[in-house]
Amino acid sequence: MYPFSTQHQVTLKYNGENKGDLPELLNEVIQHFNYDHRTLHSCILVNRLWCRLSIPLLWKNPFSIKFPKNYHYIEIYLYNLNGDDKTKLNEYAIYNKPFPTNTLFNYPSFIQYLDTNRIICSIDSWVETIKTSMTSAPILSPSQKTNLTNLIYKSLFRIFIENNVNLQSIEFTLYNLEDLEWFDEILELMLQNPNFICNIKNLKLDFDITDNMTKFSSFFHSNCNSISSLYLLFPSYHLDFLIIEKNLSQIINSQKNLKRVLFGYSEFHSLYLPLSLKNSNCLNTLETIIFYHVDFKNITVLNEVFNQLNVLESIHLVYCYSIDSKFVQQIINITKPFKLKSLFSDEICHVESLGLLIQKFGNCLENFGGGSRSQLLLQLIEPAIKYCNKIKLLYLVSGLNNQNINLTFSLIENIKQNLNYLFLQTLHFGLSSIILQNLGQVLPNKLEYLFLYLNININDFEIFLKNSQNTFIKKLIIRNRINGVSKDIFPYIEEYIMKKKKVKYLAILGIFDEDLFFLKDKVDEFKLHDIHVLRYYDSILDIYDFIKND
Numbered sequence: 001m002y003p004f005s006t007q008h009q010v011t012l013k014y015n016g017e018n019k020g021d022l023p024e025l026l027n028e029v030i031q032h033f034n035y036d037h038r039t040l041h042s043c044i045l046v047n048r049l050w051c052r053l054s055i056p057l058l059w060k061n062p063f064s065i066k067f068p069k070n071y072h073y074i075e076i077y078l079y080n081l082n083g084d085d086k087t088k089l090n091e092y093a094i095y096n097k098p099f100p101t102n103t104l105f106n107y108p109s110f111i112q113y114l115d116t117n118r119i120i121c122s123i124d125s126w127v128e129t130i131k132t133s134m135t136s137a138p139i140l141s142p143s144q145k146t147n148l149t150n151l152i153y154k155s156l157f158r159i160f161i162e163n164n165v166n167l168q169s170i171e172f173t174l175y176n177l178e179d180l181e182w183f184d185e186i187l188e189l190m191l192q193n194p195n196f197i198c199n200i201k202n203l204k205l206d207f208d209i210t211d212n213m214t215k216f217s218s219f220f221h222s223n224c225n226s227i228s229s230l231y232l233l234f235p236s237y238h239l240d241f242l243i244i245e246k247n248l249s250q251i252i253n254s255q256k257n258l259k260r261v262l263f264g265y266s267e268f269h270s271l272y273l274p275l276s277l278k279n280s281n282c283l284n285t286l287e288t289i290i291f292y293h294v295d296f297k298n299i300t301v302l303n304e305v306f307n308q309l310n311v312l313e314s315i316h317l318v319y320c321y322s323i324d325s326k327f328v329q330q331i332i333n334i335t336k337p338f339k340l341k342s343l344f345s346d347e348i349c350h351v352e353s354l355g356l357l358i359q360k361f362g363n364c365l366e367n368f369g370g371g372s373r374s375q376l377l378l379q380l381i382e383p384a385i386k387y388c389n390k391i392k393l394l395y396l397v398s399g400l401n402n403q404n405i406n407l408t409f410s411l412i413e414n415i416k417q418n419l420n421y422l423f424l425q426t427l428h429f430g431l432s433s434i435i436l437q438n439l440g441q442v443l444p445n446k447l448e449y450l451f452l453y454l455n456i457n458i459n460d461f462e463i464f465l466k467n468s469q470n471t472f473i474k475k476l477i478i479r480n481r482i483n484g485v486s487k488d489i490f491p492y493i494e495e496y497i498m499k500k501k502k503v504k505y506l507a508i509l510g511i512f513d514e515d516l517f518f519l520k521d522k523v524d525e526f527k528l529h530d531i532h533v534l535r536y537y538d539s540i541l542d543i544y545d546f547i548k549n550d
Contacts (some may be wrong), residue, residue, distance in 0.1 A: 027053050037065050038532070049360045063118040069349055071126035076107050078152070080159045080488025085151065092140065092148050108163040112334035115204075116183070123152045150182055157186050161193045162447055170200060170479075171231075174207035179183075184212050187219070194223040200248035203251075204231040206264075217247035221254035228257050231548065233256040233264035233292070249276035258282040262548060264292035278305045290316040290547060297322035302330040311335065316342035316367070316547050332360055339417035342547055344395065350406025354381045367396025367547060369423070378404040381411055393416040395543060397453070399427035408428050408443050416444035421541065425453040427481055436460035447473045456480040456511065458488050465496035476503045480510035490522075498529045509536040 030053050043054040062073040174180050190196050273482045286309050340361035355428035365388050432454035450473050497503050508516040517535040526533050
């Protein structure tokens with residue numbers, strides 16, 4: 001299959017081949033496939049020029065690639081191990097292939113994005129894959145497996161540091177004591193090589209405070225002032241608020257182009273850290289503030305801080321607490337213009353205050369939802385119908401019932417000219433039938449993403465498929481709570497999804513005996529109709545990631 005469609009095709013001539021006089025133009029075209037790994041894999045097979053331009057894109061963030069999940073890239077990285085680390089790795093007897101003396105490319109040099117959690121998960125999965133492929137795999141004790149993961153983890157960081165990579169993003173996500181200990185070891189490596197982080201644009205800190213927090217913040221604010229997106233998530237049970245505030249304020253104050261900041265999971269952020277924004281270099285740069293699971297019960301400084309931010313464009317409130325009348329009044333009284341772009345809530349005790357926010361900012365609200373409480377959902381959908389017409393992402397899960405389902409359809413109908421992402425979930429049999437029987441008629445002509453988690457029966461599902469034929473859905477994610485109906489329902493999937501080609505990516509769980517992704521014969525059949533089947537759990541769009549990257 002040709003790597004891209006005709007509107008992007010470029011006629012190229014080079015050394016008698018069809019390569020081209022303008023490799024810069026080809027490079028610009030290939031950049032459009034930045035996150036389309038399937039197409040990039042096709043590109044590297046065309047010729048040397050295409051390969052040379054595509055390889056850096058494939059290797060800029062391999063830990064994020066979900067398909068195919070073979071983790072072969074870790075082996076490629078390990079080719080760069082020094083002699084001592086190779087010897088240590090061989091002691092575990094899990095890898096018996098010879099290390100080549102060189103590779104076609106210096107693959108570690110292309111890395112731009114590092115996420116500690118994904119790296120550790122990838123290493124663990126690679127170890128299991130290698131052991132499965134061996135005829136006589138060694139049995140590793142828990143401590144041996146931990147030591148092996150730590151060895152590979154540190155070795156990878158050392159490889160990246162030694163290759164002088166142009167790192168753009170680093171995310172420290174540390175969930176347990178082992179992660180924190182390994183972080184301290186990685187920090188020592190970075191302290192010896194400050195150029196490793198000097199060009200960072202994206203920094204995420206998601207962990208409890210370590211003893212080296214002061215050293216870490218001092219290192220970052222002294223060696224990196226290029227951060228444009230800063231994400232700070234710390235547990236609310238930690239008591240050293242003043243120490244945290246002092247250290248993180250150093251990082252904030254040192255940045256010259258901070259455009260986006262996220263405060264998450266803590267009560268103290270709402271009181272202390274926003275004040276650091278007021279006294280920082282970002283007064284003329286900060287455009288977006290995201291509050292994620294933040295408790296505003298002691299908030300007193302919003303008005304004071306926001307009115308100092310000269311280019312603030314938007315704020316996002318994602319499952320925050322204590323959004324009461326006092327909080328709302330501070331928001332409403334801010335004189336500087338800004339948009340409330342996201343509002344997600346499950347907090348029923350302040351439903352009137354949430355309604356006031358919708359009334360005030362409904363004309364600019366783009367991401368809206370809630371969920372677990374039907375009473376909250378009922379009272380928020382009504383003002384959303386009245387004041388909101390620009391919603392792009394609608395997230396309604398668990399709170400749907402017979403009282404609010406008709407209002408839900410009215411809201412979808414009202415916003416469908418902008419609606420791009422839709423999440424609907426209920427485990428109620430009767431309500432699932434109502435949704436499937438009526439949803440197709442109110443969907444827009446095109447959706448980027450549709451997530452349905454319902455109790456599905458054959459007749460209702462056929463009605464939905466028939467009624468939604470005028471809608472192209474780029475990514476359709478379906479989960480059925482009732483298992484074992486595949487024989488009866490698959491003909492409808494063939495007729496209305498496969499043959500009509502109204503879906504580009506598809507993930508299904510609960511209709512077949514297992515995840516559709518693992519049914520090779522059916523996956524191959526979908527491929528013939530240019531539909532890519534995805535693994536269900538890898539396809540669920542996380543609200544945090546969506547808002548963070550929006």
